[in-house]
Amino acid sequence: MYQNMIWKRKKDKNIEFRCSECGQIHQDWPALTYSSPSHYNSLTEDEKKAFASIDTDFCEIWYSEQTDRFIRVVLIQRVIDNCMSLEYGLWVSLSENSFNDYKANFNNQNQETKYFGWLSNYLPDYDDTTKIPTTVITKPGNQRPEIIPHEDFEHDFVRDYYHGITTKEAEKRINKMLDNIKPKQ
Numbered sequence: 019m020y021q022n023m024i025w026k027r028k029k030d031k032n033i034e035f036r037c038s039e040c041g042q043i044h045q046d047w048p049a050l051t052y053s054s055p056s057h058y059n060s061l062t063e064d065e066k067k068a069f070a071s072i073d074t075d076f077c078e079i080w081y082s083e084q085t086d087r088f089i090r091v092v093l094i095q096r097v098i099d100n101c102m103s104l105e106y107g108l109w110v111s112l113s114e115n116s117f118n119d120y121k122a123n124f125n126n127q128n129q130e131t132k133y134f135g136w137l138s139n140y141l142p143d144y145d146d147t148t149k150i151p152t153t154v155i156t157k158p159g160n161q162r163p164e165i166i167p168h169e170d171f172e173h174d175f176v177r178d179y180y181h182g183i184t185t186k187e188a189e190k191r192i193n194k195m196l197d198n199i200k201p202k203q
């Protein structure tokens with residue numbers, strides 16, 4: 019389940035920062051990041067070579083009967099008793115039209131639009147999270163799009179997203195990730 023997770027520090031080296039909410043110095047949390055959609059991760063190495071492609075932001079799998087198209091996105095999980103949020107790096111599948119539109123505008127600094135996407139990663143400690151409907155919101159300035167799960171979809175992950183999780187739960191998730199993977203050199 020954690021095989022395709024990578025551990026990544028934020029680009030700037032300052033992992034400590036003064037918080038604009040409370041004025042205290044905080045240690046930044048690492049993002050919980052998946053390097054591929056679960057559908058890609060479950061292919062064998064031969065299958066990946068034969069009918070799939072992936073880079074940092076796009077993934078396609080060409081099955082004989084259909085093509086699946088995925089893009090890399092961000093989800094911000096609110097933490098109730100903390101100034102910081104827990105960031106997820108995830109993948110969603112898009113329709114062919116949405117995928118092509120996103121790809122065509124990938125270097126457009128000013129593109130702000132919305133797509134429909136299905137969450138495409140298995141997240142630990144939840145029932146199947148790969149069938150959660152989301153709204154994908156593209157961001158100006160070439161930031162990765164943010165996803166918002168559909169609030170009316172009955173799922174513990176959606177409930178947590180809207181109600182927030184505790185600092186204890188956020189740290190549990192981070193520690194679990196750090197225990198299961200080695201830092202990428």
Ligand SMILES: [Zn+2]
Pocket residue numbers: 037038039040041042044101102
């Ligand atoms: Zn703070």
